[in-house]
Amino acid sequence: MTFDDLGLLPELRRVVREEGYTEPTPVQAQAIPLVLQGRDLLAAAQTGTGKTAAFALPILQGLKPQANSSFSPARHPVRALVLTPTRELAVQVEEATRTYGRHVPQLRTAAIYGGVPIDPQTAALRGGVEILVATPGRLLDHVGQRNVALGQVEVLVLDEADRMLDMGFLPDIRRIIELLPVRRQNLLFSATFSDDIRRLSGSILRDPATVEVAPRNTTAEGVRQIVYPVDRDRKEQLLAHLIRKQDLRQVLVFTRTKIAARRLATWLERDGIAAEAIHSDRTQPERTRALEAFKGGDVRVLVATDVASRGLDIEDLPHVVNFELPFVAEDYIHRIGRTARAGAEGDAISLVCIDEVDLLRGIQRLLKRAIPWAVEEGFIPDRNAEPRPVHVRSSYSSGGRGASAVAGGRSRAASGRSARG
Secondary structure, eight states, X not given: OOGGGGTOOXXXXXXXXXXXXXXXXXXXXXXXXXXXXXXXXXEEOOTTSOHHHHHHHHHHHHHGGGOOOOOOGGGSOOXXXXXXXXXXXXXXXXXXXXXXXXXXXXXXXXXXXXXXXSHHHXXXXXXXXXXXXXXXXXXXXXXXXXXXXXXXXXEEEETTHHHHHHTTOHHHHHHHHHTSOSSOEEEEEESSOOHXXXXXXXXHOSSOEXXXXXXXXXXXXXXXXXXXXXXXXXXXXXXXXXXXXXXXXSEEEEOSSHHXXXXXXXXXXXXXXXXXXXXXXXXXXXXXHHHHHHHTXXXXXXXXXXXXXXXXXXXXXXXXXXXSOOSSHHHHHHHHTTSSGGGOOEEEEEEEOGGGHHHHHHXXXXXXXXXXXXXXXXXXXXXXXXXXXXXXXXXXXXXXXXXXXXXXXXXHHHHHHHHTO
16 A cells, blocks of 8 residues: 555645655554544554654645635634643644645644743744644643634544543543534544543544554564663663663663652763753753754763653664663553664663562563563672562562562572573
């Protein structure tokens, strides 16, 4: 199948060719015809599968007949609203939509999000915008100040809806939906079809078509996963050792908290490894500069929390490191989905101490398989180390070889190393 087979207008096919795309991804091939038919859609796809184009291209096509060159803001009402969980994702979705629509210049796009001054966004909204990409909180701020009206929205997109639920945006989403016309098209995109997502879709979508291009709770095929057991107070040293030994470049490292992200980035900098932290306490310009430095190779390691990392669009990201395992097993899938995108390959490394054995078991139970493990010489964990309690949503009684390796200490680690030859 090619993009010529999807029923797109010549202007959109032209920009797709100019961007170097020849064949649609599975989610694009399935979703674009359904959106063009006006169907509500519930779509699950792994990160990096091209879902932005899957809704942006048909939305642009649907709005084109109403496009006009009038200077009057009243002639450019918001007709498509895309809600995203983070500012980074809002920026990326708006930029991609503007790129796909460059041959339909009459359709105006804008992104509004928190963490930056509101006045430039107000000016853009009052000038007229057909396709608006927004984070829920900042959108409600603009609604409260009467900077934007949502009474003519024809299409609502919830992008990465699972993350919006995780971040507690459901009340804001419901407030926004109350401001929209009852008759509209609804598109919900999520990394997984969790029970919460199915409940949300049932309350918003009408007779939706379903697109699921990856089985529930699976990881991309190109991700090489590995666990390194290590004592909790030697994780920084092991991370620095692996970066230098394997000459790792562009390493995205996950921590659970912004405090841990700051501390780890500072530690790596002092150890001579260029690193930046990205988390919710940093301003949007600071986060943008850190991301650009990472993409450009000036920064070797980007340390991020789950919230700050959501929506990061980094092409060809080769390495993801779980410095701390997430409390929620599904977040492990989101994290390692940052690498091996669009058919590429990548490494997902987890540094696991004895405190995290139950978290590792939960991840392996979710994946329905054990994650391979390796012991780095000089970093064999202390078999007599006492675990500290870790409070998680649920505990698991079964796991795999990786969890056993961490819990078993020196003797099991050594036997695992010899077994691999």
